[in-house]
Amino acid sequence: MTLPLKNTADLSARLQELHARTRETPLFNPVFQLGLDLSRALEGGSTDLDALEALVEELECAGLEARAGRLQRLVAPVAPEANEAALNAALGSADDFDAFRTRWESPRLHAVFTAHPTFLMTPGQSAAVADAASQDTPISRSVCAADAQRPSITLEYEHGEVSKALANAQDARSKIVSETLAYAAKVWPDQWHALAPLPFRFASWVGYDMDGRTDIKWYTSIRFRLSEKAERLRRFADDLEAIVxxxxxxxxxxxxADHAGRSAEDFGEDLSAPEALSQAANRLTYDHPDKLTSLTAIIAQLDDEAAASDDLDQAIAIKTLTSCMRADGLGMGHVHFRVNAKQLHNAIRSHMHETPELDLASKGAVATLRRMLAGRKPMRTNFASLAIESSTAIRQFLAMAQILEHIDADTPIRMLIAECEQPSTVLAALYFARTFGIEDKVDVSPLFETESALEHGGRFLDSLCAEQQYRDYVRLRGRACIQTGFSDAGRFVGQIPASLAIERLQGRFAQAMAKNDLADVAALIFNTHGESMGRGAHPANFEDRLSWPMSGWARHRFASSGIKLEPEVSFQGGDGYLFFSRPELALATLSRIVCAPVDNADAANDPFYSRTDISLDFYRAVRAHQRQHLRSATYSRAVTAFGLGLLNSTGSRVSRRQSDISADRDMNLRQIRAIPHNSVLQQLGYPVNVISGIGSAADGNYEELASLIESSPRGQQLISLARASNGLASIKTVAAYGELFNSAYWASRPYRGTEPHLSGACETLAEFLTKDDRTGVYRRLASRLRVDALKLYRLFDLLPAEDPDSNRETTRRMIGAAQSVRLALMQHIFLKAVSVPVFSRANDISREDVLEMVFSLRIEDALAQMRRAFPTHFPAPGDFAMDAPADYPDATSEGYAQIGRDFIDPIERAYSLMLRLSISIANQFGAHG
Known part of the structure; x- marks a missing residue:
């Protein structure tokens, strides 16, 4: 070792030195070598876990600073005065009042605050990132280290966080609405009172999303809706008090607000007993004078007062308030319930009395549901109906019915249906909406996310829009809604093919609506995605972030058919809420959206869509390459080799689907969800689902494809995403993780007496790993990635270079340093684990089983078994009232305490440092998964 390794600057310099050696030895792995340097120092005593923890803190700081810089870059400018100037420029683009009104009375965006498990950072870390991004506040070392107690990410925690984000979003929207009204009052003093700006709608599915989870009780959703109502009414009251x-x-x-708050407390109790539910329900449903279920009369009164006011500022403030009332209703935002198609199928079968076994994908099922819908009359329901119902899907409709009747009668509710692949599923949802009398307030929205759904979605939408019952329903609602997801799509199809497939599906939706005379209703398309490039959010800038999931070409397809488009996107969990974590950031985020250009006419001339002989082949080739990875045992084994042990718990929804948790070696990719899948790829160093396949798709056609991309804005956007991801990727890191399981490495490590104190442990590891497959798995995967990457670089060479990112090499070295420190910690864990004294088999758990847990990073399980085998707390002689004397056991005996200190405790500490490095690496990538 030629350099000391005391700080991140030392690590970065050492990595640079090691990278130079790859010229003479192509197979040399700088990341693994730096990990070995650190491991030798740690095992040799020249450094210790305290010193490594100091390195981890530095790397955490670097990650947080990178995260803050990325956030600031995306939403810049952040200063309120700069955003006020940008907004004024956008307001001045309309020539007449009618055009101005058309633009500002229709939402530029529906923003949904979702809460999949992406609460990566501690509250202190999130606050530091937000402060740094909004106010250029330096991130101090004191907040860089992970908080001693990471909060438990419960549903309650997530709901609290979404409420904070929504509050800041509402305040930022109020500023935009106020400026809009002030501008209109100045330019059109005789007409401005007719203006009712609605630039944004907000919504949330936190506490209402039942897809993939059974831990949310129906009365939890009712309680959340009541608490949101109470909070929003208090905020409305505060705003009005500030005005008048x-x-x-x-x-x-x-x-x-008080009435809603009391009811929220009632529904916060255990309502499993009929008596308890009856009391809570009756207090809510009673026609109490304080019970507000509509804001219509209040809005009308306030608008009349604004129109009659001689005080312009007061009139603008009142109309700003009524605008927010119209947008949010009696809650912090709209709510999205979500169920799985299978849950709906199970529910509808119980109502298909004559043909319960009918195949729901058949034409016969559609005909049957058509008849059922035609004759369906609404039924009255109450909270007892909810308590008695066992079907998850029907329970959701019953909950919506109670919300609309007793909590908020004005605000429509979305019903999202995951894995919806046939029109009969939508008709089943309409059947229940009609059954419970809420058809006019519920927007049924099928989700297209799986490969099958995206492939057959066009035919699905053609069939659905041809159904008279569906056409009557969407005309009643004034909109047709679908949801497209970048989650499972990006995982199983690849992020770039998924984006292109979703774009094509959106175009087919426009075509189906126009073909079936539905141009008189709006198309609301909810594009759900996370913040990272692995889940559908483009990292270049906010304009690309908006147009990536809903391209100019797709927007043009709706515009050319005369269909009003209402785009909707998600801001997901701890990552997405950062955009709204401070008032300045919320205003900057919404300002970027309202100031983004909306003219999509040029998109129709993009050669990417006319040269389908090239672009369609490119799409198919990338998708085929991604499919090969997905179906490859090598890829599946590499991604699941550590289970979910590289990841922190980041949400209330389980990251792993129901399965036998002991079957790690045979774990299938479908057993883990999209976010942890993408997170594991980040942690292994290579976002396969973003980058892979592009180079292979270009093979043999480099010049033509490069020419098309260079002349196509959409093509440039595709490659920009790949370049951004590739700029953070390292195939050497992927290979390095495989070398941890290389029996030859462990057998050779103490060779020639370099580390004689490790000879026994290394020999045990070498022997244990002789049959382990992971070294070969990671080597094969790295080789496949390398071949594809060589072709990708050949394509890049033919394209104009992007503006150099001044921080790119620093970022890459910080990721490399974090990976190397983690490799050293993993080696420390392995060495300590095999050095634990042999213990007897207990309850069918052997030492070999425990070691396999360690190698799969099921560290908590392994530690539990070790502590069980070597307990440190025993009954003492003094605990017993014995008359007879005894000399044994000796009171000075330590029992197994030394084993705990020397082996078990260091494993636990090293693993906690590993998880902190996972946060640092994810922050360098810009999001979790």
Whole structure:
């Protein structure tokens, strides 16, 4: 070792030195070598876990600083005055009042605050990133280290976080609405009162999403909706009091808030007993004078007062408030319930009395549901109906019915259907909506996300829009809704093919609506994605972030058919909420959206869509390459080799699907969800689902493809995503993880007496790993990735270079340093684990079983078994009231305490440092998964 390794600067310099050696030895692995350097220092005593923890803290700081810089870059400018200037420029683009009104009374975006498990950072870390991004506040060392107690990411925690984000989003929207009204009042003083700006709608599915989880009780959703109502009414009351301090409606709003708050407390109790539910339900359903279920009269009164006011500022403030009331209703935002198609299928079968076994994908099922819908009359329901119902899907419809009747009668509710692949599923949802009398307030929205759904989605939409019952329904609602997901799509199809397939599906939706005379209703398309490039959010800038999931070409398809488009996107979990974690950031985020260009006419001339002989072949080739990975035992084994042991727990929804948790060696990719899948790829160093296949798709056609990409804005956007991902990727890192399981490495490590104190442990590891497959698996995967990458670089060479990222090499070295430190910690864990004294088999758990747990990073399970085998707490002689004397056991005996200190505790500490490095690496990538 030629350099000391005391800080990240030392690590970076050492990595640079080691990288130079790859010229003379192509197979040399700098990341693994730096990990070995650190491991030798740690095992040799020249450094210790305290020193490594200091390195980890530095790397955490670097990750947080990178995260803050990325956030600031995306939403810049952040200063409120700069955003006010940008907004004023955008407001001045309309020539007449009618055009101005058309633009500002229709949402530029529906933003949904979802809560999949992406709560990666601790509250202190998130606050530091937000402060740094919004106010250029330096990130201090004190907050870089992970908090001693990471909060338990419960549903309650997620709901609290979404409420904070929504509050900041609402305040930012109010500023935009106020500026819009002020501009209109100045330019059109005789007409501006007719303006009702609605630039954004907000929604949340936190507490209402039942897809893939059974841990949310129905009354939890009711309680959340009531608590949201109470909070929003208090905020409305505060806003009105700031405008007109003695206004009579303030008491009305506060009393309504108090009533909702009391009911929320009622529904926070255990309502499993009929008596308890009856009391809570009756207090809510009783026609109490403080019970507000509609804001219509309040909005009308306030608008009349604004129109009659001689105080312009007061009138603008009142109309700003009524605009927010129209947008949010009696809640912090709209709500999205979500169920799985299978849950709906199980529910509808119980209502198909004559043909319960009918194949729901058949034409016969559609005909049957058509008849059922035609004759369906609404039925009255109450909270007892909810308590008695056992079907998850029907329970969701019953909950919506109670919300619309007793909590908020004005605000529509979305019903999202995951894995929806046939029109009969949508008709089943319409059947239940009609059954419970809420058809006019519920937007049924099928989700297209799986490979099958995207492939056959066009035919699905053609058939659905041809159904008269569906056409009547969407005309009643004024909109047709679908959801497209970048989650499983990006995992199983690849992120770039998924984006192109989703874009094509959106175009087919426009075509199906136009063909079936539905141009008179709006198309609301909810594009769900996370914040990272692995889940559908483009990292280049906010304009690309908006157009990536809903391209100019797709927008043009709706515009050319005269269909009003309402785009909707998600801001997901701890990553997405960062955009709204400070008032300045929320205003900057919404300003970027309202100031983004909306003219998509040029998209129709993009050669990417006319030269389908090249672009379609490119799409198919990338998708085929991604499919090969997905179906490859090598890829599956590499991604699941460590289970989920590289990841922190980051949400209330389980990351792993139901399965036998002991079957790690045979774990299938479908047993883990999309976010942890993508997160594991980040942690292994190579976002396969973003980068792979592009080079192979270009093979043999480099010049033509490069020419098309260079002349196509959409093609450039595709390659920009791949370049951004590739700029953070390292195939050497993937290979390095395989070498941890190389029996020859462990057998050779103490060769020639270099580390004689490790001879026994290394020999045990070498022997144990002789049959392990992971070295070969990672080598094969790295080889496949390398071949594809060589072709990708050949394509890059033919394309104009992007503006150099001044931080790119620093970022890469920080990721490499973090990976190397983690490799050293993993080696420390392995060496300590095999050095634990042999213990007897207990309850069918052997030492070999425990070691396999360690190698699969099921560290908590392994530690539990070790502590069981070597307990440190025993009954003492003094605990017993014995008359007879005894000399044994000696009170000075330590029992197994030394084993705990020397082996078990260091494993636990090393693993906790590993997980902190996982946060640092994810922050360098810009998001979790």
């Amino acid at each position: 301090p003695a206004h009579a409606l303030i008491d009305t709003l506060r009393s309504g």
